[in-house]
Amino acid sequence: MNELLLEIIKAHGGLDRWRCLSRLEATTVTDSALRGIKGLAQDEHPRQVTVWLHEERVRLKPFGDPDWQCDFSPDRVTISAGDDTVVDDRHNPRAIFVRHNGVLPWDPLDLGYFEGYALWTCLNVPFVLTMPDVDVWEIDPWNESGEIWRVLRARFPDSITTFRAEQDFFFGEDLLLRRHDYHLDIATGFDAVHLMFDYVQADGINFPTCRRIYGRGPDRRPLTPLMVSIDVSNVRFS
Template sequence: MALLDDVIDANGGMARWNSLKGFTLHLSVGGTLFSSAGHAREFKDVTAEGSTRTQSIRFTGITGGEHSGSFQPDAITIESLDGEVLRTWRNPSFASAEAGSPALADELHLVFFCGVAIWNYLTTPFLLADPDVVVEELTPWRENTQTWRRLRAQFPPRLVTLASEQIIYFDESALQRRTDHDLFGMKVAHSSWAHDSFGGIVVPTLRRAQTLQSDGTVIAKPVLMDVEIFDAVFE
């Protein structure tokens, strides 16, 4: 697909991506989804180490630097800083979440939600080239004075995502600028900007999730989720 090819090339190219095994991020995550559940400070100044090839990511320094948390599709763990497993959640899912709430009731839910979100953020758009992901180009979207091209992506059940169907917008430089999908009964848009290159891979260093109106325009407040990536290393 021409658009997907352009996007992958603009973000570093498939050859470079396929040469990688993992990433390390320094980031902070916040927003009303977290503060309303009592987690306003628990994902500030966190280190995330993940695989580019499988869905796995480990967060160090959560809950004020006291714990680490590990995400894999079949298990979430909370660990002490010396590696002792304190709590485990087997076969996690979003199924129990109610409309308007990500069910961030405790550290396990927090690590699950952030693990899914951050891993998918870091692997898109390369993840869209997976043979089991169904991608379709939609009509362009007019964003102020720019024309953004769009892809609809349908993800297979084997990939844990925030939503199985997502609409992804790319600007005139083929960089990802927005992703729309359902989230816990809401229509949300994840805006992304401030792209930077780390080891040849282009990453949006700022992301913001907000609710959507029926006409597709973004509602400014509340800010559901804010992600700031301070640094990224790929290897």
């Protein structure tokens, strides 16, 4: 394992601890300008998110109707009612985005697919960087208002559904994750800056509870307006 990544993993709780855990559950409140861009209504109500840590699987509840939930996996997205009746589902959901190239409005299954893989990736960092066939190397450091952040670049394999293959991860002087840069190729095709604050310790894992996502300018600085805010509470691992 990359030596810097090993120290980063220790700062976030350690790989042994992570391997003992199977799921993350939390309450999220999201405000998203991206929803408006994609023709979807805003939903600022609290939502329960369950993330399986060692397989790509996410559950979002409620989703649309107060009694509905959305289950994501890379090859299928399903919206179901409280009695387990399937409301709608889609196999091979990535193919839809390939066809409309991220330009057309989204339907709820598009949203479930995007939010599923985005949350799985972002809530699993930095531990996801230790998964098989993820290549990681250090690039030039970043100066953030006089503080030097070390930066890891990762290239994800096709076996992991995520943003574009190459993504950058910025770590503060305490080696906690501060920023995550990626390209939203299935959304509106923009480069994103995902900033993280307000760490808590949950079941031995250090976890950021405040997330703000902006477009990224040519100087790699965040652009206004704010695209997405995610506030996380009641974080627990099992």
